[in-house]
Amino acid sequence: MITKASPLPCIEPTQCFVSSKAYDFRLSSSSNGAVRGTTNRESCEEWTLVINDDKTTCLVSTKHGRRLSCGADGDVFTVSEDGKDDDRLKDGWDRWRFESCKSGLTLVSVAHGKRLGCDDKKGIYAFNAEGLAEDWMVWTIDFASGELCFLSSPLHDVRVHCNPFGKLSLSKAFGGWEVWRFIETGDGTGSVYLESWTHRKKFLASSSDGNVYISKEAERKDAEKWTIVKPPKAEGGSLGAGVVFRSVATGKMLGTDGKRLCTDDDIDVSEIWQLDSAHRGVFFLSNLGMDCRAGSRPESGNPPFGTFTTKNRRSWEGWLVEESEDGSVTLKSDAHGRYLATDENGGILMSVTSGEGGIWWAEPSQRKDGKGIVLVSDFNKRVLICTKDGHLATAPAESEETANEWCLEPCVPSSLTGPQLGALCAAGAVTVACAAAMPFAVMGALGSVGFASEGIVAGSAAASMMSAEAVASGGTIAAGGLVATCQSIGAAGLGAAGLTAAVGGGALLGGSVSAAAVAGSGVLGSEESACGSINTDGSDPVIKRPFCAWRSW
Structure with a gap:
């Protein structure tokens, strides 16, 4: 018997804004390598933090893919990863060390020992790192990414919804407009910002009169901060399974009557919420060697309930990944309800139950240059592969080929269909974000x-x-x-x-x-x-x- 565990989280790559403590502007990059300060919070101001093998950190521009670097003379710029700036990359000019101080953080160039600083004209430079850090050398980090979840009221079976025009409401759907980004505030309290995943800079906020609204300025004040905890035990019984959202600004709890959102001082069942991963446990099973997805056919298929591979990412390629407490997994077709399994001869089939043949172990690839995971059958110890002609099969576990390597791509709902997007554009809402069209990567395993x-x-x-x-x-x-x-x-x-x-x-x-x-x-x-x-x-x-x-x- 397989005892199911909790779902894997749906987490975006870590992106952040780096802001000057003295002048309240953000570190920004351009496509030509220039670095300056701006008051914006757009893609040019977003950076991804990555740790290197020497324990230093790189800041990579989210928009341009260029690395923040420092020269021996204190110039600050970005270098590309396409081979044009190899010498500067090899010299380690793109590597930084974060050091904490009382008012924030300092960034020290590993290659030159200089601190990143700025002036009141939004110029960015690097200075000698001797002595105490001045305010113009101090920086703060604001996250721009986080965990993606649905916010559902179990009492009314509705989810918090932010429509294409940024209007807040409630919905029965599990679509892209119902997905929220939980962004860490980083203030040490465990509080988060709740940002609409489809929109940027639209945060769930509350006021002292109990009103809940969308903050469009994204000033990141206390009105936009929430703490999330389990509800206290109620007299005479439980309030139900879920969590409570408490406004940092007012101390009131987020609730709903099924038609609108509000905040209240008291906790009852209307203030209980449940959180589900944005992918809801469904993944595309992608083969890295063949760049294709594993799919399953319906009963009317040829053969019935057969398997296939394709370049598509559609409903037939979705798999519900269920984990057991011992770490093994099952892969169930989200469209057709059958399990991916193998028989005693190593053949692939779709089974009504997981049984012995439908239990797999997801293990990191052991190949020298391997990526992703290898799926090993608990039944016959063979690994799942994609053959050169595009069929699913199994091979001996000791086989080390790229055809053995897979990755689980979270299947996150789109926000707009083609006709819906066309209608919005015709209505003038051309700036609306379409999650279905945006590049997206999260961690699934x-x-x-x-x-x-x-x-x-x-x-x-x-x-x-x-x-x-x-x-x-x-x-x-x-x-x-x-x-x-x-x-x-x-x-x-x-x-x-x-x-x-x-x-x-x-x-x-x-x-x-x-x-x-x-x-x-x-x-x-x-x-x-x-x-x-x-x-x-x-x-x-x-x-x-x-x-x-x-x-x-």
């Missing part, structure tokens, strides 16, 4: 993002997560937080489904393993304990991560 038994893999998405969490909190990784939990599980060798298994079992670890991983990272050069002042008794909202695993809190 630990084994493919860098949480390994030997530590966090340099340059991986996991390293980016750790860098961002450490930087935003002044050098600490929360015990039991997402990064600490992932790395503790990865270090235990539980593989791709480890996070789900551990969270489902209540094992929000955070202890010596995660502390050691952070202490060894050297991201901020601090010798302080990574788990110093965090309450691990469950009362601190900082440790309540990931959000989709609220049932295990």
Whole structure:
């Protein structure tokens, strides 16, 4: 019998804004390599944080893919990764070290020992890093990405919805307009901003009179901050399974009557919410060697309930990935309800039940230049492959080919269909964001993002997560937080489904393993304990991560 664990979170690559403490503008890049300060919060001001193998950090422009760099004379610019700036990349000019100070963070060039600074004319330079950091050398980090979830009221079976024009309402649907981005505030309280995933700079906010609205200015004030905790026990019984959203500005709880949102001082069943991953456990199973997706046919197919591969990413290619507490997984066709399985001869079939042949282990590829994961059958110990003619099959486990390697691409709902987008454009709403048309990548399996038994893999998405969490909190990784939990599980060798298994079992670890991983990272050069002042008794909202695993809190 397979005991299901909690779902994997749907997490975006870590992106952030880097803001001057003295002048309140953001670090911005251009396509020609120039770096300056601006008051904008657009794609040119977004940076991705990545840890290198020497424990330093790179800041990569989200829009241009260029790395923030510093020359020996203090010039600050960006360098490309297409080979044109190889010499400067090899010299390590693109590597930085974050150091915490009382008012924020400083960025020190590893190659030249200079601190990143600015002037009141929005010029960006690097200066000698001797002595105490002046305010014009101090920076703050604001996240621009996070975990993606649906916010559902179990009492009314509705979800919080932000329509194409930015109007707030409630909906029965599970579409892109109902997906919200949970962005860490980084202020040490565990609070988050709730931003519409489809829109940028549209945040859920509340006022003292109980009104809930969309903040369009994205000033990131207390009105836009929320803490998320489990509800207290009610007299005479439970309020139901879910969480409570408390406004940081007013202390009131988010609730609904099924028609509109409001906030209230008292907690009852109308203030209980449930959170689901944006992918709802459904993934595209993509073969890295053949660049194709595995799909299943309906009963009317030829053959009935057969399998195939395709370049498409449609409903027949969606698989519900269910993890067990021992870390094994099953792959169930989301369209046709049958399980991907293998028989005693290694053949592939679609089974009514998972049975022995439908249980798989997702393990990191062991090939020298391997990427992604390998799916190993628990039944016959053979690995799932895609043949050269595009058929699904199995091969001996010791086979090391790119055809063995897979990745799980989260299947996130689109916001607009073609006709809907056309109608909006005709109506003049040409600036509306269409999630279906935007590039999107999230993490779906630990084994493919860098949480390994030997530590966090340099340059991986996991390293980016750790860098961002450490930087935003002044050098600490929360015990039991997402990064600490992932790395503790990865270090235990539980593989791709480890996070789900551990969270489902209540094992929000955070202890010596995660502390050691952070202490060894050297991201901020601090010798302080990574788990110093965090309450691990469950009362601190900082440790309540990931959000989709609220049932295990």
